[in-house]
Amino acid sequence: MIELNGIEKSYGELKVLKGVSLSVAKGDVICIIGPSGSGKSTLLRCINYLEEPEAGEIRLDGKIAYRDIVRGRIVARPRAEIDATRREFGMVFQDFNLFPHMNVLGNVAEAPVRVRGLTRAEAERRGVALLDRVGLANKVDSWPEELSGGQKQRVAIARALAMEPKAMLFDEPTSALDPELVGEVLEVMRFLAAEGMTMIVVTHEMGFARQVADRVIFMDQGQIVEEAPPEQFFAAPRMPRTKAFLRMAQQES
Amino acid sequence: MDLLNLSVVAEYYPVLLRGFGMTILMTLIVITLSLTLAIPVALSRMSGNFLVRLVGGTYVELLRGTPLVLQLVYIYFVLPGVGIRLDGFVAALVALTLHYTAYLSEVYRAGIQSVPKGQTQAASALGMSRGQTFIRIVLPQAVRTVTPALGNYFISLFKDTALASVVTVQELLFSGQIIAARTYQYFTIYTVCMIMYFSVGYPAALFVRWLEKRTSGGYARRRRRQKGGQA
Numbered sequence: 001m002i003e004l005n006g007i008e009k010s011y012g013e014l015k016v017l018k019g020v021s022l023s024v025a026k027g028d029v030i031c032i033i034g035p036s037g038s039g040k041s042t043l044l045r046c047i048n049y050l051e052e053p054e055a056g057e058i059r060l061d062g063k064i065a066y067r068d069i070v071r072g073r074i075v076a077r078p079r080a081e082i083d084a085t086r087r088e089f090g091m092v093f094q095d096f097n098l099f100p101h102m103n104v105l106g107n108v109a110e111a112p113v114r115v116r117g118l119t120r121a122e123a124e125r126r127g128v129a130l131l132d133r134v135g136l137a138n139k140v141d142s143w144p145e146e147l148s149g150g151q152k153q154r155v156a157i158a159r160a161l162a163m164e165p166k167a168m169l170f171d172e173p174t175s176a177l178d179p180e181l182v183g184e185v186l187e188v189m190r191f192l193a194a195e196g197m198t199m200i201v202v203t204h205e206m207g208f209a210r211q212v213a214d215r216v217i218f219m220d221q222g223q224i225v226e227e228a229p230p231e232q233f234f235a236a237p238r239m240p241r242t243k244a245f246l247r248m249a250q251q252e253s
Numbered sequence: 254m255d256l257l258n259l260s261v262v263a264e265y266y267p268v269l270l271r272g273f274g275m276t277i278l279m280t281l282i283v284i285t286l287s288l289t290l291a292i293p294v295a296l297s298r299m300s301g302n303f304l305v306r307l308v309g310g311t312y313v314e315l316l317r318g319t320p321l322v323l324q325l326v327y328i329y330f331v332l333p334g335v336g337i338r339l340d341g342f343v344a345a346l347v348a349l350t351l352h353y354t355a356y357l358s359e360v361y362r363a364g365i366q367s368v369p370k371g372q373t374q375a376a377s378a379l380g381m382s383r384g385q386t387f388i389r390i391v392l393p394q395a396v397r398t399v400t401p402a403l404g405n406y407f408i409s410l411f412k413d414t415a416l417a418s419v420v421t422v423q424e425l426l427f428s429g430q431i432i433a434a435r436t437y438q439y440f441t442i443y444t445v446c447m448i449m450y451f452s453v454g455y456p457a458a459l460f461v462r463w464l465e466k467r468t469s470g471g472y473a474r475r476r477r478r479q480k481g482g483q484a
């Protein structure tokens with residue numbers, strides 16, 4: 001469903017992605033792990049075009065996304081088309097990024113009203129149902145500042161789901177949380193995975209990757225070093241860099 | 254020292270009131286114009302285009318770097334030399350508007366830049382267009398941040414309208430000067446002027462301080478109170 005071919009991205013002199021290719025089928029859960037600065041966030045942000053890759057192609061359901069080839073030259077599509085493709089992906093950020101000037105239901109209903117043209121009443125009706133699904137039916141009228149980190153992140157997930165995305169991108173969704181709040185967010189993500197949502201998850205939660213992922217990817221220095229099903233990835237990693245990283249991660253926990 | 258000469262006040266208060274009306278009118282006109290014009294100027298300073306940024310930046314720095322009274326005198330006395338002749342009232346409005354547009358654009362810019370980048374990214378990731386993101390997500394947060402600063406500029410503007418007396422606009426100060434010159438009751442007339450300015454300036458300053466307090470906390474309590482519920 002999502003295909004990346006040779007994605008490259010630099011910031012100035014620094015080459016952050018050096019030709020990343022990845023194929024994600026419908027319903028797949030992919031977990032990406034790797035050291036800080038290896039380009040995991042940048043890769044996610046290229047997928048929904050928050051960052052513009054310099055080279056490579058992104059395909060969604062077989063069709064090249066964001067770009068066109070006109071007379072042999074690659075050109076960006078019009079902004080409106082980019083926005084339209086982008087909303088096929090729901091994104092969840094490390095630091096939530098809830099809109100502080102809207103209450104919980106407002107956060108969830110905003111994009112469906114503005115972007116998909118639902119009436120406010122319809123968007124709110126669906127919003128309440130979504131908030132119920134993430135266990136926050138009683139927080140509909142609360143304000144983001146009144147929520148715990150775990151609750152905020154669950155609202156952020158509901159907000160992304162409200163656009164009915166084809167796939168969800170998670171960028172370290174539990175890294176900013178107090179340890180006791182991590183579980184409630186992972187539980188919602190497990191639930192989503194079980195429902196068949198296509199998910200790409202950047203995470204340090206090895207337990208989650210082991211239990212939920214269909215495939216685990218190790219990224220280092222802008223490249224995919226190793227990609228394998230979790231049993232194999234954790235029990236018998238092939239690459240020395242993966243082994244070293246897993247050993248380090250184990251020592252830390 | 255003389256005490257207030259009430260008979261002079263009784264005789265001339267209509268003139269003072271008319272002047273005061275002019276002061277208020279000028280303030281309101283310039284607030285409206287500069288609040289609006291400052292938006293494109295602020296956006297120009299954040300433009301991706303170097304030339305647009307340069308023009309916006311030059312305008313803002315020129316007006317912030319020279320005295321307002323000189324700008325006013327320049328417009329009134331120098332521009333006629335190149336065939337642009339404005340009467341005092343218009344010249345004062347133009348000078349004040351140009352001046353305050355420069356300052357307010359900086360306030361806007363600071364406000365817009367104070368909104369965390371994650372906010373625009375979250376909106377973009379939801380498929381919102383740039384325009385929707387600006388209007389629905391960035392602007393409301395920016396406005397809230399800058400409201401007290403805007404209030405303070407409006408108070409200075411209210412007082413700065415007195416500069417229009419330099420180009421013979423009969424606002425409050427100039428009205429006072431005319432009466433004082435005619436009656437020699439400087440103490441009385443200027444004290445009354447002082448009181449009239451203060452009667453607006455001081456409550457306005459209190460109001461801004463209250464706004465500051467109200468906008469410094471979170472969003473929740475304020476909204477709850479508006480809806481009449483409990484916090």
Ligand SMILES: Nc1ncnc2c1ncn2[C@@H]1O[C@H](COP(=O)(O)OP(=O)(O)OP(=O)(O)O)[C@@H](O)[C@H]1O
Binds near residue numbers: 035037040041042
């Ligand atoms: N907007 C930017 N401008 C310049 N450099 C950037 C920018 N964003 C990221 N980088 C750099 O690109 C590299 C990869 O960043 P990225 O955020 O993708 O890494 P990451 O794998 O997500 O790391 P972490 O685990 O710390 O989140 C880093 O060296 C980072 O400093």
Ligand SMILES: [Mg+2]
Binds near residue numbers: 040
């Ligand atoms: Mg990251």
